[in-house]
Amino acid sequence: MDAYKKSRMKSIVCWVIAFALAIFYLIISFLPFIFMVLNSFKEKFEMLTAGVFELPESFNFANYQEVLTGGFGRYFLNSVIVLAISLILLLFIASCASYPLARFKFKLAGPIYAGIVACMSIPVHITLIPVFKMSQSTGLYDSIWALIGPYVAFAVPISVFILTSFMQEIPREIEESAEIDGCGKIKMFFSMILPLSKPGLATLAIYNGVNMWNEFSFAYTLTQSSENRTLPLAIWEFQGQYSMNTPMIMAVLTLTLLPMIVMFIIFQDKLVKGMTAGAVKG
Secondary structure, eight states: OHHHHHHHHHHHHHHHHHHHHHHHHHHHHHHHHHHHHHHHTSOTTHHHHSOTTSOOSSOOTHHHHHHIIIIIHHHHHHHHHHHHHHHHHHHHHHHHHHHHHHHOOOTTHHHHHHHHHHGGGSOGGGGHHHHHHHHHHTTOTTSTHHHHHHHHHHHHHHHHHHHHHHHHTSOHHHHHHHHHTTOOHHHHIIIIIHHHTHHHHHHHHHHHHHHHHHOOHHHHHHOOSGGGOOHHHHHHHHHHHTTTOHHHHHHHHHHHHHHHHHHHHHHHHHHHHHHHOOSOOO
């Protein structure tokens, strides 16, 4: 009985510590967001006269109105177009590459997989000049289409690495049963493997989507005109335009961050499933 009480007490203490650490991490993570949102509703010099975490004297929506009428919509639309096309291409390419590596047995499977994984170690910034010259020679420079290729190319290695491991967890008995019924490899891929891989695909979509949404280096290098720039550059340009108006910058940051928060809230269950489990368990 004493051993049971000690075990129960130890479990309670562990849960209390874990809960306290979770609350502490939540506060640390949430404070910058609270700071950003509260100050986005303040007047230009109100942050200097009052505390940064104090409520604004009156909620000033003029900051958001000026940002939305100052070209923010164009940057937002460019980011949405680039993100949507890049994610569709990335998930399709990664799925097509992961399927044979995960389900087929051939001699070059190991070297090909090792080569793809090795590409994860290539620093993005050393490719800026070659990609810049390539975009100029192909006539894509200073257009949103110049961003899609690099975004997809640099996200493929980590996506194939994750999706291959995910597809390997799918029981082979499912494929064997389908083959007995005369199902071919291509039909099996689209009708069985892809549907079973939805949690993994959702995880990749969220992970890569956040990186593409916030990417700055390629967007700055491959675009020049304001009409073709994305949201990270909008923050940079608005910061130069409103360098003395901190609440305005906070409004830009809030509007930029909201789509990612909404996407995470909608797909958080799929993200957790994709990170912690296979598609099916046998």
